[in-house]
Amino acid sequence: MSNPLIMKLEYGTRLNDKDRAVLQQLTRRTRRIVRHADISSEGERPENVHLVMEGFACRYKILAGGRRQIVAFLVPGDFCDLHVAILGKMDHSIGTGWGCTIVDIPRSTIEDLTAQQPRITRALWWATLVDEGTLREWLVNMGQREADRQMAHLICELLVRLRVVGMVSDNSFEFPITQADLADALGITSVHANRVLQDLRTQGLVEWKNKRLRIPNEEQLVEFAEFDPNYLHLDRRDDAEDPDLGTL
Amino acid sequence: MSNPLIMKLEYGTRLNDKDRAVLQQLTRRTRRIVRHADISSEGERPENVHLVMEGFACRYKILAGGRRQIVAFLVPGDFCDLHVAILGKMDHSIGTGWGCTIVDIPRSTIEDLTAQQPRITRALWWATLVDEGTLREWLVNMGQREADRQMAHLICELLVRLRVVGMVSDNSFEFPITQADLADALGITSVHANRVLQDLRTQGLVEWKNKRLRIPNEEQLVEFAEFDPNYLHLDRRDDAEDPDLGTL
DNA sequence: CGCGAACTTGATATTTGTCAACTAAGGTGG
DNA sequence: CCACCTTAGTTGACAAATATCAAGTTCGCG
Numbered sequence: 001m002s003n004p005l006i007m008k009l010e011y012g013t014r015l016n017d018k019d020r021a022v023l024q025q026l027t028r029r030t031r032r033i034v035r036h037a038d039i040s041s042e043g044e045r046p047e048n049v050h051l052v053m054e055g056f057a058c059r060y061k062i063l064a065g066g067r068r069q070i071v072a073f074l075v076p077g078d079f080c081d082l083h084v085a086i087l088g089k090m091d092h093s094i095g096t097g098w099g100c101t102i103v104d105i106p107r108s109t110i111e112d113l114t115a116q117q118p119r120i121t122r123a124l125w126w127a128t129l130v131d132e133g134t135l136r137e138w139l140v141n142m143g144q145r146e147a148d149r150q151m152a153h154l155i156c157e158l159l160v161r162l163r164v165v166g167m168v169s170d171n172s173f174e175f176p177i178t179q180a181d182l183a184d185a186l187g188i189t190s191v192h193a194n195r196v197l198q199d200l201r202t203q204g205l206v207e208w209k210n211k212r213l214r215i216p217n218e219e220q221l222v223e224f225a226e227f228d229p230n231y232l233h234l235d236r237r238d239d240a241e242d243p244d245l246g247t248l
Numbered sequence: 249m250s251n252p253l254i255m256k257l258e259y260g261t262r263l264n265d266k267d268r269a270v271l272q273q274l275t276r277r278t279r280r281i282v283r284h285a286d287i288s289s290e291g292e293r294p295e296n297v298h299l300v301m302e303g304f305a306c307r308y309k310i311l312a313g314g315r316r317q318i319v320a321f322l323v324p325g326d327f328c329d330l331h332v333a334i335l336g337k338m339d340h341s342i343g344t345g346w347g348c349t350i351v352d353i354p355r356s357t358i359e360d361l362t363a364q365q366p367r368i369t370r371a372l373w374w375a376t377l378v379d380e381g382t383l384r385e386w387l388v389n390m391g392q393r394e395a396d397r398q399m400a401h402l403i404c405e406l407l408v409r410l411r412v413v414g415m416v417s418d419n420s421f422e423f424p425i426t427q428a429d430l431a432d433a434l435g436i437t438s439v440h441a442n443r444v445l446q447d448l449r450t451q452g453l454v455e456w457k458n459k460r461l462r463i464p465n466e467e468q469l470v471e472f473a474e475f476d477p478n479y480l481h482l483d484r485r486d487d488a489e490d491p492d493l494g495t496l
Numbered sequence: 497c498g499c500g501a502a503c504t505t506g507a508t509a510t511t512t513g514t515c516a517a518c519t520a521a522g523g524t525g526g
Numbered sequence: 527c528c529a530c531c532t533t534a535g536t537t538g539a540c541a542a543a544t545a546t547c548a549a550g551t552t553c554g555c556g
Contacts (some may be wrong), residue, residue, distance in 0.1 A: 088483065132383065142391055143434075178503090192545070221482025233336065429536075
């Protein structure tokens with residue numbers, strides 16, 4: 001079955017059939033978000049936790065001057081705000097300029113899960129920590145790489161993450177976002193983003209039209225971007241240690 | 249008692265006397281790290297979790313070209329690698345160019361804690377999520393602010409975080425790091441960092457000499473940096489909801 | 497077909513990086 | 527206590543990356 005949450009978490013921890021059934025149950029009731037509607041906003045204290053099932057969403061912050069920084073793209077299988085159960089308020093907003101399908105999960109459900117399902121709890125922990133690792137990598141990307149490498153790096157990341165949840169075919173994926181959005185994620189101007197993109201295009205590193213992005217030669221793009229996917233921690237470690245995960 | 253871990257966690261969750269005693273016990277055996285020794289390195293799988301008790305440490309990544317990005321400063325009360333218990337390997341390094349005092353905590357101890365002490369577990373969760381929020385803010389900072397505001401913002405953050413653990417007096421704190429380190433945290437050149445710093449100095453926003461940084465007029469610096477500390481989640485929410493935190 | 501949003505392009509300004517030299521500070525051995 | 531030596535900080539001239547402004551052009555949709 002093509003449940004993105006399960007597909008993703010299987011990379012973090014071994015799940016058994018019961019775990020899968022629980023997760024499947026969790027993601028039964030989906031809801032469509034219309035274009036340009038935010039899922040939750042800075043300062044709010046949402047009652048539900050949200051999970052992306054189809055399409056893209058993003059985390060972002062708006063500054064006083066109106067500038068926007070996107071701090072994460074959320075793809076199918078990603079939680080939007082798992083943290084809100086512990087931190088009181090949202091310290092950023094979740095938006096979707098492109099429409100997507102999500103699941104609402106009551107906070108209490110998450111709390112029950114963490115109380116009763118150690119394997120699932122650990123998997124959620126894992127997902128949170130991968131998010132954190134991704135954030136670190138974005139910071140490195142922004143601080144140390146020039147815009148062209150940076151853009152290439154982001155594309156590599158998306159390719160890997162989307163492949164995990166089965167959204168990649170023919171080295172290409174749906175990419176409904178706008179060049180201006182991409183610019184806001186990279187911390188550059190949309191004009192500059194456009195120029196950099198054309199660079200990548202003429203180098204034959206990416207093709208992007210009709211809201212679909214294709215990577216003709218992944219190896220080449222990975223090399224150009226110096227992309228190393230280790231920070232995504234996709235190597236499920238079912239090694240000897242913690243064979244049956246005692247606690248946590 | 250001046251235990252930075254306890255002081256910090258009290259901001260996240262209510263602790264009772266027993267919790268405090270457990271945490272106190274946890275941080276009994278400190279160890280001095282010499283200058284320029286790393287605490288742990290990318291790719292490693294450390295057996296212990298590390299906690300800073302005195303001084304500064306940092307998270308960083310080195311790129312192929314030798315460039316370094318510091319992705320976090322770790323101050324007293326901060327865990328260096330709580331995540332390593334779940335993600336297999338370190339995806340970044342922890343270093344201290346300045347010497348600091350830490351505590352080593354065996355992974356198993358953390359696991360016992362999370363199994364038996366829900367209030368402490370929740371506090372550790374909280375600390376992790378604050379780290380994540382901080383990372384997001386750094387990203388915003390780097391993406392959208394110019395270097396002078398960005399530096400001012402970082403200084404505001406450090407002032408607040410150090411105040412929480414009692415390391416600020418007379419609006420000043422020990423700041424043993426080097427201009428080049430600061431530059432690596434901001435994603436700029438050390439030459440540029442120097443110029444920006446002199447700017448802040450002549451504007452009377454910061455004083456920095458003899459490894460001590462003083463903020464003569466905090467309000468002014470906060471305004472200059474557009475600093476809003478909400479992302480540090482220091483408003484302990486002992487509000488009606490989850491009065492005794494059931495699970496997690 | 498027409499309209500607005502997204503994309504593209506050029507000219508120019510600003511910010512930041514690079515290189516290279518120089519000064520100041522701190523620590524070590526004699 | 528001084529001489530030396532290394533590291534940190536400072537400065538200037540110049541180059542490169544990115545932003546800004548302003549004007550098209552194309553595309554998708556009603």
